Amino acid sequence: MPRLSYFANPHRFMAFSKAVTPWLYAGAAVLVGYSIWQALFIVSPERYQGDSARIMFIHVPAAWLAMAAYAGMAVSSFVWFIWRHELADTAAKALAPAGAAYTALCLATGAIWGKPTWGTWWQWDDARMVSVLVLFFLYLGYMALRAAMDTRQKAARAGAIIAMVGALNVPIIKFSVDIWASLHQGPSVIRAGGPAMPAEYLVPLLLGAVGHGLLLAALSFTAMRTDIMARRANALLLKRTVE
Amino acid sequence: MVTAPSPISAAFRQALSEAWAGGAGALLPVGFFAGAAILVPFGIGSQPDQLSAIGGGILWVALALSSLVTMERIFQSDLEDGALDLWLQADAPLAAIAAAKTFAHWLAAGLPLVLITPLLGLMLQLPPDQLLPAAGAYGVGGIAFFMWGGVGAALTASVRRGGLLIALIALPLYVPTAIFGAMTLEAGAARMPPEALLLAATSLFACGIAPFAMAAALRLAAD
Numbered sequence: 013m014p015r016l017s018y019f020a021n022p023h024r025f026m027a028f029s030k031a032v033t034p035w036l037y038a039g040a041a042v043l044v045g046y047s048i049w050q051a052l053f054i055v056s057p058e059r060y061q062g063d064s065a066r067i068m069f070i071h072v073p074a075a076w077l078a079m080a081a082y083a084g085m086a087v088s089s090f091v092w093f094i095w096r097h098e099l100a101d102t103a104a105k106a107l108a109p110a111g112a113a114y115t116a117l118c119l120a121t122g123a124i125w126g127k128p129t130w131g132t133w134w135q136w137d138d139a140r141m142v143s144v145l146v147l148f149f150l151y152l153g154y155m156a157l158r159a160a161m162d163t164r165q166k167a168a169r170a171g172a173i174i175a176m177v178g179a180l181n182v183p184i185i186k187f188s189v190d191i192w193a194s195l196h197q198g199p200s201v202i203r204a205g206g207p208a209m210p211a212e213y214l215v216p217l218l219l220g221a222v223g224h225g226l227l228l229a230a231l232s233f234t235a236m237r238t239d240i241m242a243r244r245a246n247a248l249l250l251k252r253t254v255e
Numbered sequence: 256m257v258t259a260p261s262p263i264s265a266a267f268r269q270a271l272s273e274a275w276a277g278g279a280g281a282l283l284p285v286g287f288f289a290g291a292a293i294l295v296p297f298g299i300g301s302q303p304d305q306l307s308a309i310g311g312g313i314l315w316v317a318l319a320l321s322s323l324v325t326m327e328r329i330f331q332s333d334l335e336d337g338a339l340d341l342w343l344q345a346d347a348p349l350a351a352i353a354a355a356k357t358f359a360h361w362l363a364a365g366l367p368l369v370l371i372t373p374l375l376g377l378m379l380q381l382p383p384d385q386l387l388p389a390a391g392a393y394g395v396g397g398i399a400f401f402m403w404g405g406v407g408a409a410l411t412a413s414v415r416r417g418g419l420l421i422a423l424i425a426l427p428l429y430v431p432t433a434i435f436g437a438m439t440l441e442a443g444a445a446r447m448p449p450e451a452l453l454l455a456a457t458s459l460f461a462c463g464i465a466p467f468a469m470a471a472a473l474r475l476a477a478d
Contacts, residue, residue: 146427146430149427152423153423153427157410157420157424160411160414161413161414166413166475166478169475170472173468173471173475174406174410174424176468177428177464178428180464181427181428181431184431184457184460185430185431187431189434191438191453192438
């Protein structure tokens with residue numbers, strides 16, 4: 013098993029990702045397809061929420077991946093900032109839109125789920141909703157800052173700084189929002205604890221989450237490969253212009 | 256023998272004199288702050304009990320927005336006039352210079368806002384005995400706003416028209432301070448509730464982290 017830094021070489025990464033990415037897409041299609049099929053046709057309606065609970069099989073993996081992608085972005089940024097592995101920045105850059113998309117998906121499915129069960133699209137009392145919204149803005153700030161920089165190197169440095177600052181703040185934001193939301197007593201629709209989830213739900217949910225994780229990896233690899241190829245194309249173009 | 260002033264105190268004094276140099280420069284944020292706060296009763300109605308319920312929070316929001324108004328220029332001018340290049344060659348750590356500069360900016364553009372919060376709070380029907388303790392809370396929380404805003408300003412120092420970008424970067428980082436600030440007022444700032452300690456903690460955290468982020472960002476801007 014080679015060390016992770018073995019793949020820091022872009023050529024090795026290109027060979028590795030070329031071989032692996034189709035399998036990631038295939039695995040994602042199978043697992044996400046399985047969980048959606050289970051969700052829509054197989055699992056019995058939830059005791060209290062009826063059919064609306066079926067959206068959970070998208071909503072919960074989206075929430076997990078929204079956070080996982082931000083963590084991955086922050087770690088990649090840190091690795092780039094310390095060791096200047098170009099690939100780490102490529103990874104951070106690729107994870108941002110994918111993570112932001114999952115964050116938006118989590119917010120949208122949460123609102124759609126909230127309307128029939130809680131009677132409202134949006135509930136400030138729920139700390140998780142508010143935290144995810146703030147996370148979405150952290151992603152937006154990261155992408156906007158990168159886009160505003162005029163060179164790749166500057167975008168990488170600025171992006172790494174703001175991703176690390178954001179990651180340091182995430183626990184404090186989470187803590188403050190939790191305290192704040194617990195002040196406003198929720199209208200009893202969100203039960204602490206709640207009924208334990210039966211295996212009928214849990215298995216498709218976890219397999220679906222793994223599938224979405226593979227999809228996130230596949231999307232990131234595709235974006236990274238595109239980024240590396242675009243840079244090579246630029247370099248070739250520059251070379252030709254100079255000659 | 257003449258010794259050169261320490262770059263930290265030089266940056267501090269320069270920031271203060273810059274703020275007052277352009278005529279009403281340092282009073283503009285006060286005008287913006289008062290204007291934003293005064294617009295609220297027109298927007299939501301003039302019922303005293305309604306205003307007194309949200310007045311403290313309105314001032315937090317207005318303070319957060321006002322802190323961003325002047326932020327755009329604080330490091331841009333140093334980049335343009337070459338001060339930043341001199342800081343990079345100075346013996347003093349860049350993080351300390353950036354912190355001194357941001358603190359001076361808070362004194363010039365933030366403290367005046369804090370000083371008029373009792374007046375605005377009175378107009379927004381806050382209980383009179385809470386006005387001065389509330390001003391203390393605004394002062395403490397304002398430091399966090401200016402520190403995180405400073406990070407945004409340093410990151411966008413080389414970006415033309417970076418003002419909106421600073422807001423997008425800094426506003427999520429304002430959330431804990433705004434939350435604990437509003438909770439402090441709700442609990443009654445005069446009694447020093449635990450929320451006030453959490454508010455102070457967010458500012459201390461900002462003071463601990465932001466200068467290093469600003470220094471890294473300023474090195475990037477100088478390249």
